Amino acid sequence: MIRSRVESTREFNYRDVDFERIKAIIYCKAGIHLGDSKKQLVYSRLARRLRALHLPDFATYLTYLEQEPAEQEEFVNALTTNLTAFFRESHHFTILADYAKQHQSRAHRLRVWCAASSTGEEPYSIAITLAEAFGRYDPPVDIIASDIDSNVLAEASRGVYSLDRIEALPLEQKKQFFLRGKGSNAGKAKVIDQLRRLVEFKKINLLDKHWPLQGPFDVIFCRNVMIYFDKPTQMALLERMTRLLRPDGLYIAGHSESFTQATHLVRLVGKTTYHLASTADEGAGHEI
Incomplete structure (x- = not known):
């Protein structure tokens, strides 16, 4: 059998059976299909x-992965896609x-959950939007930003970005919400x-069966x-989230x-924006 040029020039031996094992593991660990x-x-x-x-091939790596629990986090981090940007899909922030x-007249603080924070651009875009909406740097809001990838969470919590990452933002937002780095931090903004x-x-x-957060x-x-995620996982997650x-x-x-296909849970009210369906209202705010 003739091997493809990509396969013949690979640095590490990588078989179909290795890929199938990887697919099974990431589905089990993170639900990713x-x-x-x-x-x-x-x-x-x-x-x-x-x-x-310093491992020679994928078969050896997968054996190592089974034997070293600490590597499982690195494995998930490596396969998690973290494509993001400030104010990506800007219509959502207008909404x-x-x-x-x-x-604004509500007695309770506005609570937002960003369920895939990646390197932080999305939750900080939410924070900027709410600060501007309330007209103050300390609006009555709480934002929880979560991700499965510990590496991107560490980067997000630092809140430091290269200047090109904020280049598309309006000048006024840059001045109000970022500090420009100097000296060894030149070329960065915090x-x-x-x-x-x-x-x-x-x-x-x-x-995970239990999420370390509480609604509503x-x-x-x-x-x-x-x-x-596959369709059954999507529906299960949507049902859990709508309860919050x-x-x-x-x-x-x-x-x-x-x-x-989930009209029993949510109804479309804007561009990829949903309210709870009437049948999903009951039970909102329960801890998961």
């Missing part, structure tokens, strides 16, 4: 771990600002402390996460996600 088209992506992501550990302004205090970062695997939430951002929403709360999904 990897299609066959991701075979080369998986190789490039995990090859870094083989180099770091959030309008919602906040309409609910989120101001007042904004960082609005966000609490937590490591959460959405597949006014808004849940869960964007471009469900696409990595207030009756008039918002569930905000990603541009490639649709829940038209």
Whole structure:
């Protein structure tokens, strides 16, 4: 059999059986469904771990993975996609600002859960939006930002970004919410402390039986996460999340996600933005 040029030039031996084992492990650990088209992506992501550990091939790495629990976190981190940007899908932040302004008279603090915070651009975009909506640096809001990847959470909590990451932001937002680095920090910008205090970062695997948080939430951002799960897992997670929403709360999904098959849980009220369906209102706010 003739091997492809990609396979013949690979640094590490990587068989179909290795890929199948990887697919099974990441599905078990994180609920992520990897299609066959991701075979080369998986190789490039995990090859870094083989180099770091000085292992000769993927079969050896997978044996090591089974024997070393600490490596399992690195494995999940390596395969987690963290594509993000400030104010990505900007229409959602307009919707959030309008919602906040309409609910400023409420006695309770506005609570938001960002369920895939990645390196922090999304939760800080939420924080900026709410600070502007309330017209103050200390708005009555609490933002929980979670991710399965411990490495990106550490980066997010620092709130330090290269200047090109904030280049597209309006000048006024840059001045109000970021500090420009000097000296050894030249070329970087740091989120101001007042904004960082609005966000609490937590490591959460959405597949875990118990989540270390409690509802109710006014808004849940869960964007471009469900696409990595199969349909049964998507529905199970959506049901758990909607139980944490207030009756008039918002569930905000990603541009490639649709829940038209879940009308018993949510109803579309805007571009990939949902309210609870009437049958899902009961039980909102319970601890999961």
